[in-house]
Amino acid sequence: MKPLKAKAIDWIISICEQCSINDKEKLLMDCFFNFKLEGFADEPEVYIKSTLLGLEIGYEATLWLDGHTPVAGLMKKHLLTWETLQSLNNEKQQEMILELLMKTIHSRKRQYRKCQFCEEKLPVEHRFDKDTCFGCASERWGIVY
Missing domain, CATH: 3.30.720 (Signal recognition particle alu RNA binding heterodimer, srp9/1)
Structure with missing residues (x-):
């Protein structure tokens, strides 16, 4: 490539x-x-x-x-x-x-950072905090968006 x-x-x-x-x-x-x-x-x-x-x-x-x-x-x-x-x-x-x-x-x-749980690499605007994506924050901590 x-x-x-x-x-x-x-x-x-x-x-x-x-x-x-x-x-x-x-x-x-x-x-x-x-x-x-x-x-x-x-x-x-x-x-x-x-x-x-x-x-x-x-x-x-x-x-x-x-x-x-x-x-x-x-x-x-x-x-x-x-x-x-x-x-x-x-x-x-x-x-x-x-x-x-x-x-x-x-x-x-x-x-971009990897989510500590799903390990997907996401930009800052798709993360709950520096180590957790929105999806995992909802799933693990009950955060509602």
């Missing part, structure tokens, strides 16, 4: 080929790209999307409305401004995007 960083490089190159990063107007139309962390836990996704300020890099996570209703959400980690992007050549742009993407990936992966 190809290493994660090599997959990320290929993904960034394909994004750059699909749309010109230097063409802000074209990117603002609808630029949202997901990168799945295949083979890791529940295969979380990181993203790159265009905003008025630049390229936003972050990850998808579950947000809990009123403590009981899960909704999909985006957690922004980095912003690469249009000014910065346009000051770089294509190779340097790709290097900078890769660096921020890898930081985001590592940050997201660090949020």
Whole structure:
């Protein structure tokens, strides 16, 4: 299997080929790209999307409305401004995007822990505490969600 960083490089190159990063107007139309962390836990996704300020890099996570209703959400980690992007050549742009993407990936992966009971690897938003998932907390301690 190809290493994660090599997959990320290929993904960034394909994004750059699909749309010109230097063409802000074209990117603002609808630029949202997901990168799945295949083979890791529940295969979380990181993203790159265009905003008025630049390229936003972050990850998808579950947000809990009123403590009981899960909704999909985006957690922004980095912003690469249009000014910065346009000051770089294509190779340097790709290097900078890769660096921020890898930081985001590592940050997201660090949020995962194994449940002490079922041993499933889950992100912080699916755990009762640092060592116990919601399901096992309900099963073992009667916690109701």
